[in-house]
Amino acid sequence: MSSTPEIRPRSPKVVVIGAGIVGCSLADELTARGWTDVTVLEQGPLPAPGGSTSHAPGLVFRTSPSKTLAEFAKYTVEKFNALEVDGVPCFQQVGGLELATTPERLADLHRRAGYAAAWGIRGEIVDAARCKELWPLLDESVVLGGFHTPDDGLARALLASRAQLERATARGARFLDRHTVTGIEQESGRVTAVVTDRGTFPADHVVSAAGFWGPVIGRMAGIDVPLQPLAHQYVKTKPLPELAGHAAEASRPILRYQDRDLYFREHTDRIGIGSYAHRPLPVDPFAVPAYDEARARDMEMPSSYPFTTEDWTPSWEDCRRLVPALGASEVEEGFNGVFSFTPDGMPVLGESRRLRGFWLAEAVWVTHSAGVARAVAEWMVDGRPALDVHECDLTRFEDAQRSPSYVRERGCQQFAEVYDVLHPLQPMEQPRPLRVSPFYARQQELGAFFLEGGGWERPHWYEANAPLAEGMSLPERDAWSARYWSPIAAAEARATREKVALYDMTPLRRLEVTGPGALDFLDRMTTNNLRKKPGAVTYSLLLDERGGVRSDLTVARLAPDRFQVGANSPADLDWLTRHAPADVQIRDITSGTCCIGVWGPLARDLVQPLTRDDFSHEAFGYFRAKETYLGHVPVTALRLSYVGELGWELYTTADLGLRLWDTLWEAGRDLGVIAAGRSAFNSLRLEKGYRAWGTDMTDEHDPFEAGVGFAVRRDKEFVGRSALSDSPPTRRLTALLLDDPAAVVLGKEPVSVDGVPSGYVTSASYGYTLGRCIAYAWLPTLPTGTAVQIAYLGEKVAATVAEEPLFDPKMTRIRR
Structure with missing residues (x-):
């Protein structure tokens, strides 16, 4: 009796455009999940094709205000730490050190330490003496303190690319260099093939991982890719006597001097220095030369533009003040390296709505490369990433935010703000106003203070209501929480509770x-x-x-x-x-x-x-x-x-x-x-416990742990029903009331239970009706009355788990 052989489904044909760190990482992640019919096309030579990966300095700092970016970076470090090529590791865990030379920066480092604790990243605030121990070449007198993350370090991007290329190849993927993409074929709204100068490659899925060439590939597919390439200065000094005899490529932490938009890393006996301090240098992606054309122009690679000395001079003086040993040294080599920025500084990921099967994995830095590749591979194979990626979803930009002028202007501003101290409510300055409601003129007459979101001008309070705030007793705020806030918001909240307001x-x-x-x-x-x-x-x-x-x-x-x-x-x-x-x-x-x-x-x-x-x-x-x-x-x-x-x-x-x-x-x-305005609105909605999607809950959370299980009817069929568990949640979005009526937090702070970091704040606002700051946080399931601590600017703020809703639990004010 013969048995029928098992028929396995055909592995989809995937063509990845670009064999930089993202393309190689994606091929590795896809083939590890069983999608082995993967072709990676690269226009340059392998293993160093000439894009941003080929010149990347490789600094990996995992801490970010974005939990998603932090998770991407954590996975990148974990993965690259386990990779090596010819006995050379792909990651060197020398640690990271961010310096503060101003009180404002030191306060910001305390906030960054809070992000790190919230996202599970090891780090600590250290004093100037410890900074000197970690980086002996520093002038300790100009340093106020630092933030040390011992598990950060240097990614060897080309080696990591090669290691993943070899793993993917062993599973069936193929990598073809010297293949320039010239077209994307499609039929009935779906991608069917990639055309190159050396043949056509049929495809069920095409992924553009072309880096700063992304807009070029996108145009071939009829897709706008909101990405602006910019040039960034990087130099290497001559050998320093103080580093003589070092055998390792680097032994000290990678260093950020954000107050002067600089970073430093060792290259054995030299120091590499990158600068964001210069004017933005936008690059037209359609004018970037191909590899051979770049070499013909005496460029080392297409992503390496000639060094502009005039842009570097002020930064060199800043470098010498921080590291006096550089006073006797010179710049031996320098270049302006091209890499990608988007209007909001986040990657662009996902499948196009206009062309099914066409995916973007663009504007991704080495820091996040493996994490992004894993998320995109999960998205393609399983239908969704395990991690929430809504901040990176290519659909997030409105049509008004996709014009070439907008992308260029915002991309240049993102470059300028890379190391700036940015408040979570700080709006972009230009181009504004872009989108306004029909009431805009009336709002201006009332003295509206506008912030921006999704291109919209959004009133946060109105100066016309200032008289209503007179005589109100409100706790004094610290300088940080007082930014983009006004006591007028309290008056507007009270007027809404007592009379009537228009929002x-x-x-x-x-x-x-x-x-x-x-x-x-x-x-x-x-x-x-x-x-x-x-x-x-x-x-x-x-x-x-x-x-x-x-x-x-x-x-x-x-x-x-x-x-x-x-x-x-x-x-x-x-x-x-x-x-x-x-x-x-x-x-x-x-x-x-x-x-x-x-x-x-x-x-x-x-x-x-x-x-x-x-x-x-x-x-x-x-x-x-x-x-x-x-x-x-x-x-x-x-x-x-x-x-x-x-x-x-x-x-x-x-x-x-x-x-x-x-x-x-x-x-x-x-x-x-x-x-x-929105400031009063946010206070009032938190008093009622109303969730904000994207802030309080995402697709990482199910309805019951998010506190919206009342909107689920299990007696009907709906997408996702079979995946919902009947077991009680082990974590919940939890309402907290700060114990001190004068204390405030803003969001994304770590929360500790019995001294152990256990979760993080999502939304927070002062509840003017309650006379306390409200914070919602993801925590293990805790009984009402449990004491917790929230870290804010380096201090522990006491809070207590509260019963929901905090205001009008019987809904008598709404239902009348």
């Missing part, structure tokens, strides 16, 4: 979902029950196949086959569009509409006289929708509240937005109506 909610994303299959589609894609009559509004969740929270939505059923969906990001539109059947149409209506939140105990007194419809609680209940008129303005009114007070979200078209504002403003004069 500009226009930047909230709105999707229109229509068609015969709309109800079935949305009900299948989301966790809550949407099979309700028109006029119902439902809070629901988008989960991925593993049960992670991709987004939270408010779904208003306006007609049997027409829904308005309040979403979070362009990724929501992408996710829904990918899954929509032919009889469902999805349209982003955000830019053509606007929204005002009218909230407060007098909200009904304001809106009822403007309409013939009954806005009483009995006729227009909570989580209901109604299409009506307010004065002359047609509106879609949703009875929702993100601030914990009676009120409505009022939507209309952008052309009628100003009329809606003026109508509400005039009607509310006798009621004491005010305009209120």
Whole structure:
């Protein structure tokens, strides 16, 4: 009796464009997961093809305000530490040392130490004497202290590329150098092949890991790649007597002198120095020469541009002040090395919505290379990365943020800010204003203080409300938490609790979902029950196949086959569009509409006289929708509240937005109506415990541990249902109240339980109604009343686990 041989599914054909550190890492990660039909195309010669990898100085500092980048870097160190080529290790764990020469920088290093503790990275703040011990060539007198991370170090990028190339090759991958990509073939919206000067390569998936050539490859595929290459100066000194006799490539920590935009590393008996202190030097990716053309121009490689001495001179003086031994030395060699920046400084990862099967793994530095490759490989093979990558998702940029002018301007600014001390609320300065709501002129008249998000101008408070803050007793803030904050926010929060306020909610994303299959589609894609009559509004969740929270939505059923969906990001539109059947149409209506939140105990007194419809609680209940008129303005009114007070979200078209504002403003004069900003809004929503997707919860979390399990109906089928566990969560998004009424934290601080680092803060704000700062944190499941400590600027701040919701637990203020 013969047995039938097992038929294994065909491994998809993958073509990776670029054999730098990202392409080699990705080939290794894909083949390790069983996708062995991988071809890596490289236009230059291997093993040093001439892109950014070929000149990378290899510094790996893992600490970042972004948990995602920190996780990428942690994996990179872990992986490269285990790799070697011909007995030479691919990573040298000499540690990292970041210096402070100003009090402002020292305070920032304390914040960075907090990030490190939050993300599980070993590090400590050290004094000037210890800095001198770690780096004897320093002038100790100019140093105030430092942040030492002993597990950071130097990645040998070319060796790591080669090691992974060899592992991937052993599993079946092939690497072809001297193949210049000339085109991307596609059919019916899906990639089919990569065309080169030496033949065509069929493909089910194509990954652009071309570095600063990414925009060139993207154009061939019809895809905008929001990436700006810039040149960055790097020099090597002549041999220093103080380093004579060193056999190792490096023995001291890699060094950052961020107050002067400089970094240092050893090259045996020389010192390599990189500078971000010079003017931005943008490079046109379409003008970067190919390898042979670069050599013909006397360039060592395409990514190595001629050194501009005039840009280096001021930095050389700064180097000599910090390291006096350099006073007797000179620069032996230098170049301007090209690498990639994006408008927000994050990588660009993911599959294009416009061309299925075409992936980007761009704007990735050596520091994050292996971590990014693992995430993209998981994404391709398993359908999603194990790590939350929404900050890197290529869909995150709005259309207004994709213009070449915007990408260039913001990329240059990202270069200039690499080592700046940046506040978490600090907005970009240019180009602004870019996106404004129809109420912008009125907001300016009221003295709005604007911050920016997603290109939108967002009022955070209004100077017109300053008189309301007079006489309020508020704790004095430290200089850091006082930035981008005003006591006016407290007055606006109180006015919302006591009277009525108008909030500009226009930047909230709105999707229109229509068609015969709309109800079935949305009900299948989301966790809550949407099979309700028109006029119902439902809070629901988008989960991925593993049960992670991709987004939270408010779904208003306006007609049997027409829904308005309040979403979070362009990724929501992408996710829904990918899954929509032919009889469902999805349209982003955000830019053509606007929204005002009218909230407060007098909200009904304001809106009822403007309409013939009954806005009483009995006729227009909570989580209901109604299409009506307010004065002359047609509106879609949703009875929702993100601030914990009676009120409505009022939507209309952008052309009628100003009329809606003026109508509400005039009607509310006798009621004491005010305009209120995002600062008050954030305080009020945390008092009610309302989660912010992307900050408090992501697809790394399931609904029950995130505290939104009430939006899950297990008696229906939906994406991700089978992955949800019946076991009690072992971690939770936990509400904390700071014990000291004067203490504040801002977010991303580490939280300790019994002195052991156990989690981190997500959102935080002072609760003006409660008279305490509120912090939400991911922690092990803890009983109410548990004492914890939050590290803030080097100090331990006492806090206590609190019962939710902190304010109005019986919902009496909303449901009236």
